[in-house]
Amino acid sequence: MNRWLPILISLAGALLLWASWPTAPFTFLIFIAFIPLLRLADVVQHRAKFFGCIFLTLFLWNLATTWWVGNTTVPASGIAANLINTLVMSVPLLGYHRSRQRLGRTAGYFALIVYWLTFEYIHLNWEFSWPWLSLGNVFAMHPSWIQWYEFTGVSGGTLWVLLTNIVIYETWRQRRKYPVEISTFLWKTAWKPVALIAIPLLLSSLIQYNFKAPSGPAIKVVIVQPNIDPYDKFADENESAQLEKMLRLSAEKTDSTTTYIIWPETALFTHGVWEHKLAYEPTTDKIRAFLRKYPQATLISGATTLKRYDAVDEAPKMSRMAEGGNLRYDAFNAAIQLDTSMVVQVYHKAKLVPGVELIPYARYLSFMEKLALNMGGITGGYGLTPGVALLEEVRTHIKVLPTICYESVYGEYVAEHVRSGANLLFILTNDGWWGDTEGHRQHAQYARLRAIETRRWVARSANTGISCVVDPMGKLQQPTPYWEEGVIAAAVTPDDTFTFYVRFGDLISKAAIAFCVIVILYSYYLKFTKKIRDTNAD
Structure with missing residues (x-):
């Protein structure tokens, strides 16, 4: 069973991502759809094997969600597009895997967020651009959930998805590692993911309630x-x-x-x-x-x-x-x-x-x-x-x-x-x-x-x-x-x-790019100083 566990986790991740995407009616599943990818980083230490697992998840997600890009005079073009997009989507997850090993779990989560947001921003602006699967697009069928996009744009939705998945996963992991009474668990820990989902929804409802339609002649x-x-x-x-x-x-x-x-x-x-x-x-x-x-x-x-x-x-x-x-x-x-x-x-x-x-x-x-x-x-x-x-x-x-x-x-x-x-x-x-x-x-x-x-x-x-x-x-x-x-x-x-x-553009993505550079430089700094310490120890 342990031998097949990474593949089963990969398949579960692809299924959840596909089921949550428009126009499927299960959008709420996006709040747990990234958990299998987080779990893979815990159960698969070998880099090549980790890449194979996340590639399977991302490719099946791409194929199931956007297979129609190959419904043309050249059907093979769809497979090529899905493969290329899977490869570029794998980069931030590989970076997360390495950062988590070098910097620890908490810093690794932060790295995942800034890497993924940076990837989505680059994917909007280079010539291989294919932002169809930007995570914030997942809420398109539910405008009542995301009225705050007038402040953040789609990248705010991406941040919401990643943060919620991380907090839910950590809540589950802590519960599994340190079993406590259910009342204590609910009071001290379980409220965090609930609040993370509920607060943006309440904010959206508030904006919607106070919204004033454009004035002037129609x-x-x-x-x-x-x-x-x-x-x-x-x-x-x-x-x-x-x-x-x-x-x-x-x-x-x-x-x-x-x-x-x-x-x-x-x-x-x-x-x-x-x-x-x-x-x-x-x-x-x-x-x-x-x-x-x-x-x-x-x-x-x-x-x-x-x-x-x-x-x-x-x-x-x-x-x-x-x-x-x-x-x-x-x-x-x-x-x-x-x-x-x-x-x-x-x-x-x-x-x-x-x-x-x-x-x-x-x-x-x-x-x-x-x-x-x-x-x-x-x-x-x-x-x-x-x-x-x-x-x-x-x-x-x-x-x-x-x-x-x-x-x-x-x-x-x-x-x-x-x-x-x-x-x-x-x-x-x-x-x-x-x-x-x-x-x-x-x-x-x-x-x-x-x-x-x-x-x-x-x-x-x-x-x-x-x-x-x-x-x-x-x-x-x-x-x-x-x-x-x-x-x-x-x-x-x-x-x-x-x-x-x-007025101000996509500030979340631009901040993520700055933090991405800092995380990468700090990671290489730690690697460099470790080499110096190892050399001095010899």
């Missing part, structure tokens, strides 16, 4: 879900029919009071359009003709755009070379804003999906560009040259951040743009790539986190679902079914106030 938005097969939408012969469909659906609920019409990611110009010609395209003329019927309305839509670089020195290193070799250009997953004027604003997606839209660090390993997955339309990766930071409606002075698909998972990125003046958040997405899996459902739930962190209304237009509106408290409104066309009309209120998180 505006009407119309959200279109065209329900176009993502693998067919890039066919040349379908582009005109798709435009007619989206105009028809928009007309169902657009009227003289509509301020915004929202279309999903890559709804327009699926094969790309030159940005300097955008205002004169026949498609643009058709949309303007439609908008003249509703002169107060502005359209924000996903699009594929192309930008040419006339001077060689202004072209980014990873820009493309046109056939013939006399022109460099970039392709962008973009959002465009159109009204009845000749002005077209273009926003470029900044957080690109590794392996599909971006080959990590391909500028150093150019041969890897060929590895980009073909998901229809533009292949070989998108550009990262900035477009406009926000889409501004000049008549009303409303500024919109049109996060495109994956960007909506990045809390600090969204907060930075709110700090720059975004009054509303729109999400334009095309989640249908992965079929009717947990992928699109998890993504829709994560929109609640951005609403709470920024206290902004969120309007979400998804090509095949789920389209919805999210209020500033994280409540989902009018969600559309998956794989059905639909139109939502909703009233949302632009806001100019800043939450603590918007």
Whole structure:
């Protein structure tokens, strides 16, 4: 039994982590889901064996929770993504194992917290970024638990999860080591994990009770879900029919009071359009003709755009070379804003999906560009040259951040743009790539986190679902079914106030990075002084 115990513990950890993750209904299990990993550090001393055990837990968690990333034209890509993510998630746990052996149990727990928070922050900001499983995301289905995210962001949830698991594990371990009367145990020890869970919940309830909705006039938005097969939408012969469909659906609920019409990611110009010609395209003329019927309305839509670089020195290193070799250009997953004027604003997606839209660090390993997955339309990766930071409606002075698909998972990125003046958040997405899996459902739930962190209304237009509106408290409104066309009309209120998180950013992660450096330096200092003592003793 002892021989198989580490494997059983590893399997238990994977099961608990999977069962607690959205959209499963057992979120509360996250408060004990890390305990098997803590237990492994106690029962497995050998580093390689410990790595094997935690790798098993993390890989099964990744596979069970995000297997759908391989539901593409190249199924092996999902296994590769899960393996890579498992490897990088193993690093903070290996660091914890070593720190616990060198610094002791209490310091080891502290090291685990700062290592894990540092890992999550790095995972948000490097090119292999995949923050889907950041621990604080686990509470997305329960906005009433996490209203305090307006102060901490998702990293506050990660800290809550880690602290609670550590305290519960230590409470169990102390009870096992020093048996006492149950009344004494409850009075002296068991109250600690209870309080650690209860206090954030009570704080969230207090914030919710005292919350004041944004003041000011509401505006009407119309959200279109065209329900176009993502693998067919890039066919040349379908582009005109798709435009007619989206105009028809928009007309169902657009009227003289509509301020915004929202279309999903890559709804327009699926094969790309030159940005300097955008205002004169026949498609643009058709949309303007439609908008003249509703002169107060502005359209924000996903699009594929192309930008040419006339001077060689202004072209980014990873820009493309046109056939013939006399022109460099970039392709962008973009959002465009159109009204009845000749002005077209273009926003470029900044957080690109590794392996599909971006080959990590391909500028150093150019041969890897060929590895980009073909998901229809533009292949070989998108550009990262900035477009406009926000889409501004000049008549009303409303500024919109049109996060495109994956960007909506990045809390600090969204907060930075709110700090720059975004009054509303729109999400334009095309989640249908992965079929009717947990992928699109998890993504829709994560929109609640951005609403709470920024206290902004969120309007979400998804090509095949789920389209919805999210209020500033994280409540989902009018969600559309998956794989059905639909139109939502909703009233949302632009806001100019800043939450603590918007104003100051992710302070918890930044503090964790500083402490992480201190712990690592102190650990090496102890190792160095031990060597000196051992040498002197000889």
